[in-house]
Amino acid sequence: MNKEVGSDEFTGRTALVTGGGTGIGRATARRWAAGGGHVTVLGRREEPLRATVELIEAAGGSADAVACDVRDPAAVETAVDRAAERAGRLDVLVNNAAGNFVAAGEDISPGGWKAVIDIVLNGTFHCTRAAARHMLDQGSGSVLNVIASYAWHGHPGTAHSAAAKAGVLAMTRSLAVEWAPRGVRLNCLAPGPTETEGASAALWPTEAARARVLASVPAGRFTTPEEVAESAAFLISDRAAYITGEVLTVDGGQWLGKSVYTDERVRT
Ligand SMILES: CCCCCCC/C=C/C(=O)SCCNC(=O)CCNC(=O)[C@H](O)C(C)(C)COP(=O)(O)OP(=O)(O)OC[C@H]1O[C@@H](n2cnc3c(N)ncnc32)[C@H](O)[C@@H]1OP(=O)(O)O
Numbered sequence: 001m002n003k004e005v006g007s008d009e010f011t012g013r014t015a016l017v018t019g020g021g022t023g024i025g026r027a028t029a030r031r032w033a034a035g036g037g038h039v040t041v042l043g044r045r046e047e048p049l050r051a052t053v054e055l056i057e058a059a060g061g062s063a064d065a066v067a068c069d070v071r072d073p074a075a076v077e078t079a080v081d082r083a084a085e086r087a088g089r090l091d092v093l094v095n096n097a098a099g100n101f102v103a104a105g106e107d108i109s110p111g112g113w114k115a116v117i118d119i120v121l122n123g124t125f126h127c128t129r130a131a132a133r134h135m136l137d138q139g140s141g142s143v144l145n146v147i148a149s150y151a152w153h154g155h156p157g158t159a160h161s162a163a164a165k166a167g168v169l170a171m172t173r174s175l176a177v178e179w180a181p182r183g184v185r186l187n188c189l190a191p192g193p194t195e196t197e198g199a200s201a202a203l204w205p206t207e208a209a210r211a212r213v214l215a216s217v218p219a220g221r222f223t224t225p226e227e228v229a230e231s232a233a234f235l236i237s238d239r240a241a242y243i244t245g246e247v248l249t250v251d252g253g254q255w256l257g258k259s260v261y262t263d264e265r266v267r268t
């Protein structure tokens, strides 16, 4: 077992990570498994899911995979029930699956709008509803929804994704209050620009685009899936037991914006 980041804090517990075959989802699944927990990774393509499972097992962890499209509520219910039944319980759900592309508002087709809203907002609801039925029965559970800061400040070029993430944030806060008396917490994590294949292809496909994104981050660097996963691990752990309905932003100060002044002591 890889003990360098792990402890045994997730031993005996089970998590489901959507979009667990790539990027932030894969790193979060690996972090959970390094803490001793069992993880099921879910996504549409079997090959990347299998690769995540192999990485976890090679490090001595425990994982399995289920192929499923989060837009299909019946398939989601079957997949979530399978994950819960295999482990006898479901402690954590990480809603990380997403779809995105850059387009001017007037160029987003109805089908493009629907695809992103269906994956991000409706898919998150389907997974949350299916998982919560197990968690509410158990009287405990933690749901982490991966959003983006444009859920509250908006973002030209990704109106569909911003609208969907805003919906996820409102849903998180609503259900956090509804389910707090029954032991189920829900929080959001808002990463900043993170080097993943999916985001690079969808959002900064050229060197020039990448440089513009980088220039918007006061910390002066992209983050990594592993760094984001460390914050995810905190929010889903018992160390965050009194935190619900919150958003943790992990973006190197990006959404706060950069200084407009030229004095070198305050210039960013
Ligand atoms: C700049 C700094 C910002 C930092 C914050 C960033 C915050 C968020 C980041 C992310 O979310 S990164 C995650 C990125 N990962 C992915 O997007 C991976 C998964 N992506 C997909 O599955 C696809 O891209 C998808 C389009 C979202 C969905 O795939 P699906 O197979 O269901 O769709 P299609 O059948 O291919 O198309 C449906 C619909 O969408 C239209 N469309 C697809 N791509 C584009 C595009 N590039 N531009 C315009 N329109 C597009 C497509 O034409 C279809 O519409 P209709 O033709 O049917 O109307």
Ligand SMILES: NC(=O)C1=CN([C@@H]2O[C@H](COP(=O)(O)OP(=O)(O)OC[C@H]3O[C@@H](n4cnc5c(N)ncnc54)[C@H](OP(=O)(O)O)[C@@H]3O)[C@@H](O)[C@H]2O)C=CC1
Pocket: 018, 019, 020, 021, 022, 023, 024, 025, 042, 043, 044, 045, 046, 048, 068, 069, 070, 071, 095, 096, 097, 098, 099, 119, 123, 146, 147, 148, 149, 190, 191, 192, 193, 194, 195, 196, 197, 198, 199
């Ligand atoms: N990278 C970044 O800069 C940022 C990312 N985020 C958020 O972080 C999360 C992870 O992003 P990132 O790792 O970069 O992106 P990836 O593209 O690597 O991950 C997206 C994952 O979602 C899965 N997925 C997409 N559509 C579906 C679907 N319909 N059903 C099931 N699974 C699906 C994909 O697998 P498959 O295609 O096999 O289904 C893939 O594993 C997302 O929620 C994203 O919005 C937020 C801010 C910044």
